[in-house]
Amino acid sequence: MTVTLDWLGCATFRLTVDDLVIFLDAYIDRVPSAPPVGITAAEVDRADYILIGHSHFDHIAGAEVIAANTGAKVIGSNESARVLLEQDIPADQLFRAQGGEHYRLSDDVTVRVYPSLHSCIWSTASSTPEEVVLGDYGLTEDQRWGSLNVWRQSSPDDPPETQAMLEHLNCSTGSREIGGALAFVIETPQGSIFYHDTSGCWTRVISDLRPDVALVAMAGRANIDGEPIQGSLTQFVGRMASMLRPKQMILGHHDNWMPPMTLDMSSEEALGPVREEIARVEPRVSLVNVGYLEGTRLLE
């Protein structure tokens, strides 16, 4: 059995298990100022399944193109299904999940779905992965969101790159609702792969999963059991390593996926503190830094 992983930027991956092609998220077509990942959604000619972690554009956009062109079946939340129905994807291609489902993907491969959490986009985030941020704890939804509007329209006063970014996020396929963040464990005869696409988790849901490989999102202010982490993004990755205890960990959502809002946190230099934190809390976990479309072999 050959298992290959391609990172396609942001939290999107293509996982190939022999002949089975599974997309994890589908966001490939980004703002022009983001570094190209080497392929577009329209160029994808093979996909059997698309697993969608949540319904925001930077995860689901492109699923409508890939599902229409390849006939791939989509597993995601009710909100993700609603978004794709609106994009004319047939209902029989859409499989709804909220956590607790166990889908068969091929004779040898299945996926288990778990409830997960979105990062705290309403909360103060660190400017670098290692910066510790405290506070915003114990707030109710009205206090959390207040007048924050991440979906604002662009204005002529915005710099051109900001205008392009706002137009992109307002025009891309997706929902303003999270739609219920999901985590997945893909099970193969050679081992299992954990995937989530935003920096959050229910600790008691994931602590006993023990995947062989974990794809962990590193972006924004992490969400631990419904509260913003009192610490750093690097410490969140360390927590994930110590709970999941995979042999290998691969990060996602940490590239410069939407300038000027985002920074590149994927260089080997930027990952130095993350490596140190993982070595400190769970030294048996190997952090594998992959580039776009590198075809990394897993579970060997």
Ligand SMILES: [Zn+2]
């Ligand atoms: Zn999101």
